[in-house]
Amino acid sequence: xxxxxxxxxxxxxxxxxxxxxxxxxxxxxxxxxxxxxxxxxxxxxxxxxxxxxxxxxxxxxxxxxxxxxxxxxxxxxxxxxxxxxxxxxxxxxxxxxxxxxxxxxxxxxxxxxxxxxxxxxxxxxxxxxxxxxxxxxxxxxxxxxxxxxxxxxxxxxxxxxxxxxxxxxxxxxxxxxxxxxxxxxxxxxxxxxxxxxxxxxxxxxxxxxxxxxxxxxxxxxxxxxxxxxxxxxxxxxxxxxxxxxxxxxxxxxxxxxxxxxxxxxxxxxxxxxxxxxxxxxxxxxxxxxxxxxxxxxxxxxxxxxxxxxxxxxxxxxxxxxxxxxxxxxxxxxxxxxxxxxxxxxxxxxxxxxxxxxxxxxxxxxxxxxxxxxxxxxxxxxxxxxxxxxxxxxxxxxxxxxxxxxxxx
Amino acid sequence: xxxxxxxxxxxxxxxxxxxxxxxxxxxxxxxxxxxxxxxxxxxxxxxxxxxxxxxxxxxxxxxxxxxxxxxxxxxxxxxxxxxxxxxxxxxxxxxxxxxxxxxxxxxxxxxxxxxxxxxxxxxxxxxxxxxxxxxxxxxxxxxxxxxxxxxxxxxxxxxxxxxxxxxxxxxxxxxxxxxxxxxxxxxxxxxxxxxxxxxxxxxxxxxxxxxxxxxxxxxxxxxxxxxxxxxxxxxxxxxxxxxxxxxxxxxxxxxxxxxxxxxxxxxxxxxxxxxxxxxxxxxxxxxxxxxxxxxxxxxxxxxxxxxxxxxxxxxxxxxxxxxxxxxxxxxxxxxxxxxxxxxxxxxxxxxxxxxxxxxxxxxxxxxxxxxxxxxxxxxxxxxxxxxxxxxxxxxxxxxxxxxxxxxx
Numbered sequence: 001x002x003x004x005x006x007x008x009x010x011x012x013x014x015x016x017x018x019x020x021x022x023x024x025x026x027x028x029x030x031x032x033x034x035x036x037x038x039x040x041x042x043x044x045x046x047x048x049x050x051x052x053x054x055x056x057x058x059x060x061x062x063x064x065x066x067x068x069x070x071x072x073x074x075x076x077x078x079x080x081x082x083x084x085x086x087x088x089x090x091x092x093x094x095x096x097x098x099x100x101x102x103x104x105x106x107x108x109x110x111x112x113x114x115x116x117x118x119x120x121x122x123x124x125x126x127x128x129x130x131x132x133x134x135x136x137x138x139x140x141x142x143x144x145x146x147x148x149x150x151x152x153x154x155x156x157x158x159x160x161x162x163x164x165x166x167x168x169x170x171x172x173x174x175x176x177x178x179x180x181x182x183x184x185x186x187x188x189x190x191x192x193x194x195x196x197x198x199x200x201x202x203x204x205x206x207x208x209x210x211x212x213x214x215x216x217x218x219x220x221x222x223x224x225x226x227x228x229x230x231x232x233x234x235x236x237x238x239x240x241x242x243x244x245x246x247x248x249x250x251x252x253x254x255x256x257x258x259x260x261x262x263x264x265x266x267x268x269x270x271x272x273x274x275x276x277x278x279x280x281x282x283x284x285x286x287x288x289x290x291x292x293x294x295x296x297x298x299x300x301x302x303x304x305x306x307x308x309x310x311x312x313x314x315x316x317x318x319x320x321x322x323x324x325x326x327x328x329x330x331x332x333x334x335x336x337x338x339x340x341x342x343x344x345x346x347x348x349x350x351x352x353x354x355x356x357x358x359x360x361x362x363x364x365x366x367x368x369x370x371x372x373x374x375x376x377x378x379x380x381x382x383x384x385x386x387x388x389x390x391x392x393x394x395x396x397x398x399x400x401x402x403x404x405x406x407x408x
Numbered sequence: 409x410x411x412x413x414x415x416x417x418x419x420x421x422x423x424x425x426x427x428x429x430x431x432x433x434x435x436x437x438x439x440x441x442x443x444x445x446x447x448x449x450x451x452x453x454x455x456x457x458x459x460x461x462x463x464x465x466x467x468x469x470x471x472x473x474x475x476x477x478x479x480x481x482x483x484x485x486x487x488x489x490x491x492x493x494x495x496x497x498x499x500x501x502x503x504x505x506x507x508x509x510x511x512x513x514x515x516x517x518x519x520x521x522x523x524x525x526x527x528x529x530x531x532x533x534x535x536x537x538x539x540x541x542x543x544x545x546x547x548x549x550x551x552x553x554x555x556x557x558x559x560x561x562x563x564x565x566x567x568x569x570x571x572x573x574x575x576x577x578x579x580x581x582x583x584x585x586x587x588x589x590x591x592x593x594x595x596x597x598x599x600x601x602x603x604x605x606x607x608x609x610x611x612x613x614x615x616x617x618x619x620x621x622x623x624x625x626x627x628x629x630x631x632x633x634x635x636x637x638x639x640x641x642x643x644x645x646x647x648x649x650x651x652x653x654x655x656x657x658x659x660x661x662x663x664x665x666x667x668x669x670x671x672x673x674x675x676x677x678x679x680x681x682x683x684x685x686x687x688x689x690x691x692x693x694x695x696x697x698x699x700x701x702x703x704x705x706x707x708x709x710x711x712x713x714x715x716x717x718x719x720x721x722x723x724x725x726x727x728x729x730x731x732x733x734x735x736x737x738x739x740x741x742x743x744x745x746x747x748x749x750x751x752x753x754x755x756x757x758x759x760x761x762x763x764x765x766x767x768x769x770x771x772x773x774x775x776x777x778x779x780x781x782x783x784x785x786x787x788x789x790x791x792x793x794x795x796x797x798x799x800x801x802x803x804x805x806x807x808x809x810x811x812x813x814x815x816x
Contacts (some may be wrong), residue, residue, distance in 0.1 A: 016464040050484050054491050056424040061491040068487040068502055072480055076458055079476040083462050083469040094476055098506070099551050120551070143507050143528070 003035045003166040007157035009173050012231045013043035013077050023084035035125040039135040041153040042073035070147040074134035082132045092130040097137035104138030104146040111146045116163035151212020158215050162222035172231035173210050177238035180402035181255040185390045188403045194244045199253050202345040202379040251348035252400035257393050260311035261339040266330040267304040279328050286320045288313045292374040340389035343381040344396055356380045362399040368392050411443045411574040415565035417581045420639045421451035421485050431492035443533040447543040449561040450481035478555040482542040490540045500538040505545035512546030512554040519554045524571035559620020566623050570630035580639035581618050585646035588810035589663040593798045596811045602652045607661050610753040610787040659756035660808035665801050668719035669747040674738040675712040687736050694728045696721045700782040748797035751789040764788045770807040776800050
């Protein structure tokens, strides 16, 4: 029998009515004769009330107990969803991370999936039960509960899919698929039929909130096809897989954007004082995420380095720079707020060297000032004034003919 | 090192401030150099909100999922208490039932403790950690979570105490010990220094809410001494153990009462129709708890049987009797409401045949009508009008000199 893994979105768990709806959706899959394994995230109904109680008791609760409290929300969600499925006359059971055989391991403050003992899930599906797994948790070698943090449920869905050799993994979301751009700002945005893992990784990192990059990375490693689709409508979604069918070999596959970017610049009196390694390792130690980095030289000898950070990290970044000014050796620092990042993504770029130039040309024609540039094999990002973000995204969407992308 | 097991009362978990207080209490025990294992019940802070959500989704959620949802409250409580203990600078960890090695088994709709794998708890206390266990849950052979229901936390505390050979088990409660009668209705009630398992069993079954009989039974089987004491004051409590020291060999050790009793009577036209077995097995099938049973004969040949039930079972009992009238063969049924049960308990009764007579005599002197009587080796219970309950309890407390019981 076919096994399919379905990752539920948290908005489908926000009210009892929505839980009933998503239960019916799961039942539809079961009626088609498939073994269904659903992975649920934390539910908005409960949110982080237990963590709040923890912080009432201590401003420094142990990490171990925070993992315990954090794991509970999805455990409740899985049980409630199991009950809603049963209501439809089907057998369903909830499983916690350890009951589902999910082994996790902590490494550098990140919790990773170490192994999935597929025996536990197979035992349950053999009995015809719809299995509903509390996503985002597992246990370590000491039997301690660890939660995976951001992207945990998708990542567990992929790991389980790989472990039980699922035919496919469906990622339910409040959108009906992956679009060439955000339909909220680019009116002409079209749904993509397919997208490659690498393209999706670039899009995910660029602010598309649908699926966490770690899940896409894992799917890529195990060659597990992912389908991103609506949790409420029964429409075909977008398939994420290794090689995209080349019916229409578009160079650029999508446009992404990210608002609230801040550019910081530090300048040195001479090269001997400047050390990229020192400044960025200092920022990293304080968990400040640096995105684009640009190095320049003023007056022939005075080097500067500019980098972009998210608005939320700004205050901390300024504090770190001030505190470590002497050690970092820079002579001045300034910043620019009100910026945004706009990116084009597409596997076809690798063999199309003119793509970046075409992008800059179009932006120049639109009178949009490019403040910073960053490129990868399959992506070009520019930092522009935030006021111009929407205009830039629409112009690039038009420039690369994404309007014509064939939809299924 | 000495191991002690402490069962926390749910009123100690009702606010963050109370959790802090009880955490300090646990820390005091640890400071004395003991390994402390705390067992927590569900907390009032959360109550049964998850179960309520389950019933929003289905009027018949599966038992399995109800166990899952029911188990979560104490899991949260254990984690929050661990955090509060850490705040005092001590290492503490929460354990769920399965993490604590608690194996449970379901039998006739009751969940029982099958086995405790003490290795799991020993591993943790070896590291100097204060272990806080989510009481009332374990797992069965299929790795499914089962909750123990009423008295679960005390019973788990006793089972763990036996498994790790604890020096003693302390039952924290909102009273400071076991009294000769309920101090709320008998002003002269005194705290007992000691009480035997058997006496406590009779008192527990008779409506004393401090400790569940199943925990006392288990303690008796494993000869584990229990100390019932206040969760807020550091006063000596009452020791429950096998043999009570005979400093003052009182025949009666305590007076208990239970309000809201209803007497049901069914009458048969002749003996050939009457079957005690049939009527009480029918009631038992519908989970109606029958307490005192009295058989009498009217007019020489027409047998009647009266029995007492709790008010909460009344409607269901009437329904069952009506529905099965033909099968049960009785010709009439009546009932009497507004009754209460008052009992005297004491191991000394076994060798004092006149105790019941002395009890009836005193009640007659007080003009209290006795409606039903039931006796055991160490207990005599009478059913009286509820209006007379307090008077009866006080009179019996006086009659058997419980006022003079020595207190520590």
